[in-house]
Amino acid sequence: MIRLIFTLSAASGLAVLVACTAPSMPEPEEGALFFVDNCQSCHGPTGKGMAPWRLTWPSNRAI
Structure with missing residues (x-):
């Protein structure tokens, strides 16, 4: 029973560790x-x- 609890605890800890890793970033070209x-x-x-069409939209700045 103790071995089962230890195994489940280790598996849970490993799952948390894997879930908390940072996702990989794409290469600059990608x-x-x-x-x-x-x-x-x-x-x-x-x-x-500075998209060309930005001049056609009304400003959203408060005056």
């Missing part, structure tokens, strides 16, 4: 392609919100 495909249309080519 991230750049992801940005172009998914983000550039809104954030612009430099990521600073």
Whole structure:
């Protein structure tokens, strides 16, 4: 019975350790392609919100 409890405790600890590991990051080239495909249309080519269509939208800044 003690061996079963120890085994279950060790397995639970291992599961928590695996769940808490950081996900792997893509390589820079892979991230750049992801940005172009998914983000550039809104954030612009430099990521600073300078998309060409931004001038057609009203400003959301409070005056």
